[in-house]
Amino acid sequence: MFERFLPSREAITQSRMLRWLGPRIHDPLLWHINRRAVARGVAMGVFFGLMIPIAQIPAAAIASLVLRGNLWIAAVSTLVSNPLTYGPIYYFAYRLGAGVIGTRTPPDLTPEDVEAPIRMIDSLAQAWAWVSGIGQPLLVGMVMMAVTGSLIAYWGAQLFWRFKVVNKWRRLHRERRARAASAARRPLGSA
Structure with a gap:
């Protein structure tokens, strides 16, 4: 396809x-x-x-x-x-990394901080601290998910391949036995 x-x-x-x-x-x-x-x-x-x-x-x-x-x-x-799974994947990666590192969720920005023009520089600093606080837990979570996911994918592909080969072998073996059984039931003079 x-x-x-x-x-x-x-x-x-x-x-x-x-x-x-x-x-x-x-x-x-x-x-x-x-x-x-x-x-x-x-x-x-x-x-x-x-x-x-x-x-x-x-x-x-x-x-x-x-x-x-x-x-x-x-x-x-x-x-x-x-694009449909980025949000959930990175959210889960952040939560996983934050749980492993032991950091707490960064504080949310309050609407008052954004509305006050005098405090704009402070709110930008808060936003930068919030974004930079996400980085380390997100990276740790992404590494853990990537390594775990690749190991699961590798062994899952190996097991799936083995499962398909064994099923194909069993199906062929059953077909051979069925052909042999039907040939044994046929009278000797018919072909």
């Missing part, structure tokens, strides 16, 4: 902008769908999707080049965070 919107492997490997990557871009693990490459791609995509708010896809692509994960899966997995 998505293949029609994505550039082909040949288009990417022949791109002049990516020529500096040399033979690294031709690595089969970047393009093939196998258990290890997909699990690495999902883990990198989720890590960078939860860790950084901008340039997630290029960061995941560079990491997949270095760690030999599936490039497409890494890029698509960054969509775990998107």
Whole structure:
């Protein structure tokens, strides 16, 4: 379904902008769908999707080049965070980081501080203190969520792949037994 919107492997490997990557871009693990490459791609995509708010896809692509994960899966997995989920993700990350660090929520700005023109400089200082107070707990929470999310994504992809392979093997085994049983029930003269 998505293949029609994505550039082909040949288009990417022949791109002049990516020529500096040399033979690294031709690595089969970047393009093939196998258990290890997909699990690495999902883990990198989720890590960078939860860790950084901008340039997630290029960061995941560079990491997949270095760690030999599936490039497409890494890029698509960054969509775990998107404009609809940024708010809840960063709020949860802040609350998680604040709980770990032990900081309390920064005080809210009162309307009186914003209305008084003489106290505008003070309110700007309060706003700056409020924003800078968010930084450390938010960063700690984002790192914790990104590492935990990537580990869960890696092992989840591994388990999902294993589950699909085992189910396929069981289904094929059942079909073989059913064919063998139906062949055994047929009379010898009929074919």
